[in-house]
Amino acid sequence: MQKIYLHHPYDKTQIINEPIVMALGFFDGVHLGHQRVIKTAIDEARLRGIKVAVMTFSQHPKIVYQKLDPKEMTYLSTNERKEELFEQLGIDIMYMIDYTYDFGMQSPQTFVDDYIVAFNVEVIVAGFDYTYGKREVANMQTLPEHAKGRFEIIEIPELILHQKKVGSSNIKDLIETGEIETANEELGYIYQTSGVVIHGDKRGRLLGYPTANILTDDLELIPAVGVYVVEIEVGDHWYQGMASIGYNITFEANRKMSCEVYILDFNQTIYGEKVKIKWHHYLRPELKFASTDDLIHQLDEDLIDTRAYFATLGG
Structure with missing residues (x-):
């Protein structure tokens, strides 16, 4: 897996100059819901005969938007562990973006133009709840408007297990209450x-x-x-x-x-x-x-x- 680390504004020479399918998400834990996104992206890339990439972030966006102390955040997977899981799933290219204030303050349209279109993306795959800015103006329903027909979009619906949505927050709750085997089922490992x-x-x-x-x-x-x-x-x-x-x-x-x-x-x-x-x-x-x-x-x-x-x- 090719690993590319970017800081906003990025050096354009770092971007892979070939068409890709890209999975979008923070992917903390790379749980079963995330795996569905990633595997869909891989399948789509294989059908098209092109590479599959994933875009993730160096730290949780909450640190910027909610002004949290980075030391207060805990994760299901460190960046190193996340990279290991991406590689096991078969990702070809990983873009890891430093989630800084300047990066987070981009307009939704600028993000789409500079971090999707400029990355030579043919197809985006993301979960139903993916956002790329404020939820009310930058979500999976607004993405087609910002895409302007320049790439295709595949939206992955929520995954329900144990009568709840499989999500990083729910899995954290399970781990923090000793329900480790249920957490492992939802992680998929x-x-x-x-x-x-x-x-x-x-x-x-x-x-x-x-x-x-x-x-x-x-x-x-x-x-x-x-x-x-x-x-x-x-x-x-x-x-x-x-x-x-x-x-x-x-x-x-x-x-x-x-x-x-x-x-x-x-x-x-x-x-x-x-x-x-x-x-x-x-x-x-x-x-x-x-x-x-x-x-x-x-x-x-x-x-x-x-x-x-x-x-x-x-x-």
Whole structure:
């Protein structure tokens, strides 16, 4: 996949000088609804014998329009993860635009002229709720007026699953309430986050369950407090594990939230390693135990449940 990063106003020499089909969207999470948009664009491009592109943005437009602090935003997918998902789906060209104030203040007509027509687009594919400015004047109903017959438009209707629209906000709500398996169904893949292994309290070693303490990416949405069945990638290998997100309330109060992973059948020192975590299944909430023995007993039960879960997957 060819990756092209643009800052408004862009250098025209960066634009691919050939006809394309383009999928439009912010695509946070690249969930099943987004995948329908992208796969439709790919199919249309293959029929025409031309390349398929996607246009996305470096940060959420809310940061500009609602004047939010970028540090307050969390995403289902970082830009790096989003690029990885685009490539897996078969996108040929990715245009990632820096969503700045100047870019966001363009008129709808200027956006269409400079970011669609000037990109040699033959067909645009976008979701029913796509906007390219203020919703009331720059939406899928107004796009034909701004297109002026210079490209075709394919509008993808909303996708309903679990009696709700599949959307990034709904999926975030599911993840934040521990409904990870439902979220995974709507994503169309196992939710994944990233981080770096750092030093922790090393208390897990004393319990017989040494854990990797993960410094998570501030931009990524972390699942709700609780214990989960996960996979963790260390180096180029995925390992089975169980993760705890919480405050270690059994040992002391007022601790910062931590993310710790016990990696099954693993005995390596991995401080400083960059890792990825796939969140498969919610096991239980964080509990406060009366004694260390009670905690160890529960961890033993969690391990049994974790192995049983992977056994059902054939893993």
